[in-house]
Amino acid sequence: MRTISYGQAINEALAEEMDRDGDVILYGLDVAAWGGIFNITKGLLERFGPERVFDSPISESVMVGAGVGAAIMGLRPVVELQYADFILVAGDEIFLKAGMWRYMHGGAFKVPLVVRLPSGATGAGPEHSTCPEAYVMHSPGLLCAVPSTAADAKALLKEAIRLDNPVMFFEHRRLYQKRDEVPEGDVTLPFGKGVIRREGRHVTVVAWQYMLSRALKAAELLEQEGIEVEIFDPRTLSPFDSGTLIESVKKTGACLVVEEGYRRLGVGAEIGAILMEQAFGYLDRPFRRLAIPDVPMASVKPLVDRVLPSVEAICDVCRELAA
Amino acid sequence: MRTISYGQAINEALAEEMDRDGDVILYGLDVAAWGGIFNITKGLLERFGPERVFDSPISESVMVGAGVGAAIMGLRPVVELQYADFILVAGDEIFLKAGMWRYMHGGAFKVPLVVRLPSGATGAGPEHSTCPEAYVMHSPGLLCAVPSTAADAKALLKEAIRLDNPVMFFEHRRLYQKRDEVPEGDVTLPFGKGVIRREGRHVTVVAWQYMLSRALKAAELLEQEGIEVEIFDPRTLSPFDSGTLIESVKKTGACLVVEEGYRRLGVGAEIGAILMEQAFGYLDRPFRRLAIPDVPMASVKPLVDRVLPSVEAICDVCRELAA
Amino acid sequence: MIQNDRLRDIFAKALLARSFEARLIKLTAEGFLPPLLHPGAGQEVAQIAALSALKRDDPVLYSHRGVAYMIARGTSLSAMIADMAGRAGGTNNGKGGIMHVVDLPNGIYGESGTLGGGLVVSVGMGMALRRRDPGRVVVHFFGDGASNRGTFHEALNWAAVQKLPCIYICENNGWAVSVPTSVSTAVENIADRAAGYGIPGVVVDGADPDAVMAAVANAARRARAGEGPSLIEIKATRLLGHYAADPQDYRADAASVAQRDPLAALRRRVIELGLLDEAEIEAMTAAHEAEIDLAVEAVKAAPPLDADQAFTDLYA
Amino acid sequence: MIQNDRLRDIFAKALLARSFEARLIKLTAEGFLPPLLHPGAGQEVAQIAALSALKRDDPVLYSHRGVAYMIARGTSLSAMIADMAGRAGGTNNGKGGIMHVVDLPNGIYGESGTLGGGLVVSVGMGMALRRRDPGRVVVHFFGDGASNRGTFHEALNWAAVQKLPCIYICENNGWAVSVPTSVSTAVENIADRAAGYGIPGVVVDGADPDAVMAAVANAARRARAGEGPSLIEIKATRLLGHYAADPQDYRADAASVAQRDPLAALRRRVIELGLLDEAEIEAMTAAHEAEIDLAVEAVKAAPPLDADQAFTDLYA
């Protein structure tokens, strides 16, 4: 199968969906003439014209709020916020408008809105570096995708655009260049269905996006020590595929969540609570979390590296759990 | 000891701290002439004058952002957002400015800001009814208080005003009229120290604010059935007093968190994860959570009551856990 | 000048809105309805005049002040009462109460409970109209207080630079709850802010339905022609409190304000013009009361919403 | 007209800023520094002229475009390099890089990384100055792009209605990354937006330091006298890309823009005025390069920050 990058996969998904459905529009900062500051929307302006692909003012509240307005009137807007952190700049619009407009009007509207959110630590400082999935996962009315491979990025984005509910679509910037096999043609993936990326019997590790690549590396290293790590990639966080996870934990009896968000009330907290409620008898070792230790992301690399869960840290915890 | 209402207690705390320190200022919508739409700031304009107590435009970004600016320049602003939900309207300012201004400038500043946040379900609809503590607890740089009694409200608010870090101060609207014994004089409470509100040996229930009153009622009912519930009120969520909680769980072996926030990634998720990590051997029954079942708060009372954890639901879970 | 039948219609609807709102307030005082209504008394004439300059299906995002927007469009009275009362037959299944009335066939697209939240939503509605339904226009009502939200600025700039078919109507009633506009707002006329977006900004007297209609008609013509948005400021009169039981201690003009009632002025005018006489108005009022009675009875007879409605309508 | 020694000083600082920034770009290309700088080339003269109209301790919230603000105030060059490089001796211990330089003795109060975030912070700074330190004034720089954030509106309205000692300087360089101002902004002159807040709004040419200084001096006088804020729009020229390595494919004038360099114009002027001759300017440049060399060496000799700095400076 051909390999393309995660960024290209997203570009393809956008192009295919815009081709398929004239109601899909795309806007954001620098997405048109430039093709996106991360080069994800290259060529789309040329292909679909300025009525459907356009640059916007630096007005995050409108970027998201107008997405809601356009969606309730029948368009299917795809909005790029330049950094995922900016969901908090458009907080009312993301959480109280996109998440609630349908509910508070008694289901009169559909809100087929996709907000693309480049995330992750690249040394761009506290306000341009985070993985704020937890804010979204906490909030009713929003779906949340966290694709980890090029193939998933494409398939989940195509699905997101077709869904009638608002989707916060996290794209990890450190993955944009990563190449993977991506099938040609119209492939989608359902939300709420995770995948076992690697099988193993000693410990279940939950990880996605950039942390998934670290978890996979750790698993390779641990294999040489005879520790078999099973790795679960949830693909979407809302909805979250607790079924597959619980099956895995039933087998391994131990669970570690590795994430790039803040630790306190990070995604791992919910996973821990789910396990405690629903897999209580099966876990025979303490649940563990590796995450950002509740400090903002600094600007210089060594400080960033200091707080990102490392391959070694993952190995260490897995060793403890497997001991 | 005299009894005063929770609302009066907050008013007293404000008056005493403004008396003590000329740098304390107070502003927000309707806080001056009206005395606050919940009547909490009555009399303060008259006493401290329009330079220190003033009404603001409906500009939540400035309300919070100016609080940060005033705080870094030596004032100690107390800002009232009219509804706690509006932390999301001022998302950049709460999470990325108040929480991070000090950090990202290498500690050059102190941010002695208090944001007062009337919270809780009173049928005012999806955008005016929530208890959004989890967003705050997830975010580095912010402290978070959730006083449950008049005495605590006064003592914690006085402490909050004196702290050099930004405090999100949640005031539950259903408690404003509740009267309690409040000592006269200059009493403060440290952040990060919870309190056992009732002792018991069968189940530990964690609850605060309005849900604490329901938990206490449930405990009384359960007492008649011979079930002894221990109730832990954390008083502040950031920092969170896990030490006292773990001691309690070591004794009871079971834990239920009752909260008025959304369930998924609610405060209970973090508490569950903490217990799983730090009290794993002591819990001998599944961890349980009662919370808002991941829907927005509707506008009409029966629908609101349907999703608020009820005394009966608390009793039921405690019975299961005690069985 | 508004044609006579149009003027008579505006008056009739404003009269109905006033009676209906008075009933809602009464039902609130009696405990049948929750105290969540922000009375629009004093602002109905302008609200209805504004909407009468538009087509029935031009989408409206309304402001929280009163019910006249819905009356103008013909939304069912009983549905609105049911929304407040939490009975079956409402428009939003208990989710949104009177703040989020929705009536798509009549172009009522609801409201943002956070002030200013609708401004940004309206921009996207304008985008969609232009693309899918050219010639239609979205109108958004909001207060002077809400005009100080940042969303006002972002929305008007965006709508202007993209020449979207949007009409922004600011009802400046001089108050945001207890805060006078002069305390919160650096300009006397909100309409002056139009200069920051290169769009027309006009001030009209909320007691002058001709002026209101003309301004909105002009804005609509521009919008439909692809010339972009307009900002219209209605100088409005809030006759009652922020909410019905507001003691209004902060308000010096609380007693005298009734003399500035635009509906009373319009009543005098329709009589002077010979469109209606006192007897006809009384008959009209009686008919309205009867219509309201029926609506109230229907709601009282309707079952309460199933509490499990709390769980529906979240995801499509 | 600016006095000669003042003009000479502005030129010298702008020259230093240009050389220093060029060195930072070189060090970035060499991999010693991360590629996070937004070059200010073309905007230094106006930035420095603006600050030279204020007192040294009047607090500044700077914009992300370049380093001239700090040069104007005398912030240590090596400290700024250290901030970028993650070495000891910087101003923010690795937390903020070049985006969050802080130098309180010189009135540098940092920056919000979210555009427009500083606008609202400045309002509170103005409140505090008025109360604790009357006569001082806070100045906030921001771009044309940032002027479309809602915070612009909220901040200017609030500062205006409370007559706070704030100066708002919008550097309109015609671009927000790749988006021309005409695509994003409904008015040609950002200064026209002052009308929405009842404050003075003036446009000045960023190549004319006299005009910039005069406008800022006038705004400062007003602010110090309790007359409230002003909005000053500097028509600015972004000589380079949004960031140093920006290919600028989107930009038709990329090749010709160098001819509009305000620093080159000022250079001609100081020579014409006889304030400096070519030889003196060359000597000055050489001295700057030597100063920069020293700063770079100092940083290269400094130890890297302890990675555990990630954990400090969060709570007071």
Ligand SMILES: Cc1ncc(C[n+]2csc(CCOP(=O)(O)OP(=O)(O)O)c2C)c(N)n1
């Ligand atoms: C963002 C936000 N802030 C505050 C409120 C609370 N609130 C509801 S109505 C109101 C006053 C609004 O004043 P204005 O916009 O002038 O409208 P009016 O009530 O005068 O019709 C306030 C402060 C809110 N709903 N949303």
Ligand SMILES: Cc1ncc(C[n+]2csc(CCOP(=O)(O)OP(=O)(O)O)c2C)c(N)n1
């Ligand atoms: C709220 C927010 N949106 C987007 C960005 C990303 N961003 C950084 S600089 C920039 C362009 C700013 O343009 P302008 O304000 O005109 O300043 P200039 O770069 O031209 O000096 C953008 C979009 C940001 N930092 N913050």
Ligand SMILES: [Mg+2]
């Ligand atoms: Mg008003």
Ligand SMILES: [Mg+2]
């Ligand atoms: Mg610019």
